[in-house]
Amino acid sequence: MFERLEMIRPDPILTLSKHFMSDADPRKVDLGIGLYKDQYGNTPLMESVRIAENFVVSGSADKIYKGSGGLEGFCDVISWLLFKERSDLIEDGRVLSIQTIGGTGAVRLAAEFLKQISNDKGVWVCDPTWGNHVDIFTHVGMKVACYPYQGIGGDLNFQVMLESIKEIPGGDVVVLHGCGHNPTGFDLSRRQWGAVLEVVKERGLFPVIDMAYHGLANGLSKDAYCVELFSEHLDEMFVAYSCSKNFGLYRDRVGALVVLGKSRDSCVKAKLHLAKLARVSISSPAIHGALIVREILSSPDLKRMWEEELSLMSSRVKCVRKVLVDEAHRQGCGAVFRNVYSGAGLFSLIPVRKEDVGVLREEFSIYMLDSGRINLSGVNDDNVGYVVSSIKSLLVE
Numbered sequence: 001m002f003e004r005l006e007m008i009r010p011d012p013i014l015t016l017s018k019h020f021m022s023d024a025d026p027r028k029v030d031l032g033i034g035l036y037k038d039q040y041g042n043t044p045l046m047e048s049v050r051i052a053e054n055f056v057v058s059g060s061a062d063k064i065y066k067g068s069g070g071l072e073g074f075c076d077v078i079s080w081l082l083f084k085e086r087s088d089l090i091e092d093g094r095v096l097s098i099q100t101i102g103g104t105g106a107v108r109l110a111a112e113f114l115k116q117i118s119n120d121k122g123v124w125v126c127d128p129t130w131g132n133h134v135d136i137f138t139h140v141g142m143k144v145a146c147y148p149y150q151g152i153g154g155d156l157n158f159q160v161m162l163e164s165i166k167e168i169p170g171g172d173v174v175v176l177h178g179c180g181h182n183p184t185g186f187d188l189s190r191r192q193w194g195a196v197l198e199v200v201k202e203r204g205l206f207p208v209i210d211m212a213y214h215g216l217a218n219g220l221s222k223d224a225y226c227v228e229l230f231s232e233h234l235d236e237m238f239v240a241y242s243c244s245k246n247f248g249l250y251r252d253r254v255g256a257l258v259v260l261g262k263s264r265d266s267c268v269k270a271k272l273h274l275a276k277l278a279r280v281s282i283s284s285p286a287i288h289g290a291l292i293v294r295e296i297l298s299s300p301d302l303k304r305m306w307e308e309e310l311s312l313m314s315s316r317v318k319c320v321r322k323v324l325v326d327e328a329h330r331q332g333c334g335a336v337f338r339n340v341y342s343g344a345g346l347f348s349l350i351p352v353r354k355e356d357v358g359v360l361r362e363e364f365s366i367y368m369l370d371s372g373r374i375n376l377s378g379v380n381d382d383n384v385g386y387v388v389s390s391i392k393s394l395l396v397e
Contacts, residue, residue, distance in 0.1 A: 070099020071200025093264030103242025180213030252289030
């Protein structure tokens with residue numbers, strides 16, 4: 001049976017990471033996989049996470065299952081983190097969360113649920129978007145189409161995006177990046193979010209907001225603005241939430257699918273259906289990472305420490321954007337990096353071809369995705385000059 005299978009390509013991001021790890025060149029720079037890195041190229045355990053984990057381990061008396069919906073205390077603190085400005089929704093029972101296997105698991109669970117109840121409605125993702133969006137919705141059998149996000153020059157072309165969303169058939173699903181857009185780094189302004197909301201209301205679209213980088217773009221409050229805005233004016237939506245980047249719990253796979261419903265009753269029914277879907281796919285999620293997040297967000301001191309650490313991480317990436325652009329101007333290739341400074345979050349796209357990416361990897365040991373997406377936290381004071389000069393050598397005559 002297995003002999004009849006077609007050979008498929010391994011995951012390009014994980015493959016890139018393996019190649020980087022095996023590269024012996026001391027100049028090597030990893031701008032590929034989406035991990036936050038500090039000035040020294042490390043992805044350290046956050047101090048708030050270390051302390052919380054010690055509490056969790058020392059206080060654990062068993063390893064029993066917590067059910068298909070996951071750890072209730074974790075679900076509660078995630079709901080409050082996202083909807084702290086709309087506490088009335090939580091108190092009225094219109095917001096509920098279910099624990100998932102990271103943010104990817106949240107998107108997948110949303111896709112399975114929507115396929116089950118949507119009567120063959122389509123799903124729309126931006127172009128470009130996180131590569132897994134298309135694969136996940138396609139894999140559950142939904143029809144996926146794209147709305148444009150970038151203009152010819154690589155910057156955000158909001159007017160074209162908005163006009164395209166206006167053409168989406170009524171009742172379809174629209175996937176939106178809440179903050180730290182992956183891969184462009186271009187987030188919508190408050191005015192632009194308001195315009196998108198009006199179209200979503202007018203067309204009766206169902207929004208799925210992907211929140212994979214909460215706090216890493218412009219701070220926890222600003223990054224959650226779209227969630228707050230949409231919850232004020234819509235009856236229903238999903239938020240796919242990840243704790244991978246903002247808590248540094250990458251391999252612990254901690255996430256949640258947050259449900260906004262029209263009433264307490266509709267929310268409970270939605271969560272029961274989601275839990276049933278989870279039951280036949282994962283049975284129940286792993287709890288260790290969720291216990292850590294619950295510990296942090298339930299403790300005023302640990303939450304304050306976590307917020308300070310997260311703010312420093314976000315500030316560092318903002319500084320990298322400026323340093324990278326300044327270095328590019330110093331080397332006379334500022335146009336190549338012109339979109340970097342105006343972005344937010346971990347990522348930016350630079351105008352390189354796939355073959356240029358291959359040359360950067362083979363000749364310079366600089367690793368990035370074929371799309372030209374770079375993880376800005378991989379840039380530091382020691383390698384910024386080398387990164388710019390290497391890219392310049394390929395793009396500037």
